[in-house]
Amino acid sequence: MALNKAKVITVTSVKGGTGKTTTVLNLAGFLSAMKLRTIIVDLDLYSGSVAAMLNINDGSDIYTLCEDYMNNRFNQFSDYVAKYNDYIDVLAAPVDPRNGSKIKAKYISIILSRLVLQYDVILIDTIMKTIVNQMLKMRWE
Numbered sequence: 001m002a003l004n005k006a007k008v009i010t011v012t013s014v015k016g017g018t019g020k021t022t023t024v025l026n027l028a029g030f031l032s033a034m035k036l037r038t039i040i041v042d043l044d045l046y047s048g049s050v051a052a053m054l055n056i057n058d059g060s061d062i063y064t065l066c067e068d069y070m071n072n073r074f075n076q077f078s079d080y081v082a083k084y085n086d087y088i089d090v091l092a093a094p095v096d097p098r099n100g101s102k103i104k105a106k107y108i109s110i111i112l113s114r115l116v117l118q119y120d121v122i123l124i125d126t127i128m129k130t131i132v133n134q135m136l137k138m139r140w141e
């Protein structure tokens, strides 16, 4: 477990296909070479591709994690996180994109507040729309 709270790096843009995921994966490779425990959180909730690009599709995703958290079934992050190598873990976007809109902002916030205690770096891959939507939702929740 990391001694200090993780640094959080968010890669985003207003447009798709601008190289967000490529940037995140390259940063992860660099951080891994630096032996920093890194988790990629794929918050491109409707078209996340990190797990597919790393070929680590094991069916676990952030939607299942949020559902289990909400229903008191959550035990530990390792049940929901796919491992790429000794330093890089991935919390995948919803396997079924229809579940993207069912994820509540407050659970993303809870998840991140716990992940910062377990990693050196959190890399977030997300589209601006997700951030804006989640912020608007948070105002009303």
Ligand SMILES: Nc1ncnc2c1ncn2[C@@H]1O[C@H](COP(=O)(O)OP(=O)(O)O)[C@@H](O)[C@H]1O
Pocket: 013, 015, 016, 017, 018, 019, 020, 021, 022, 023
């Ligand atoms: N620096 C770059 N130069 C050229 N092509 C790039 C660069 N970064 C990404 N690409 C290509 O652009 C496409 C979209 O990249 P991707 O990282 O999936 O974008 P996003 O995650 O923003 O949708 C991919 O085919 C990727 O290989």
Ligand SMILES: [Mg+2]
Pocket: 020, 021, 022, 044, 049, 125
């Ligand atoms: Mg992408």
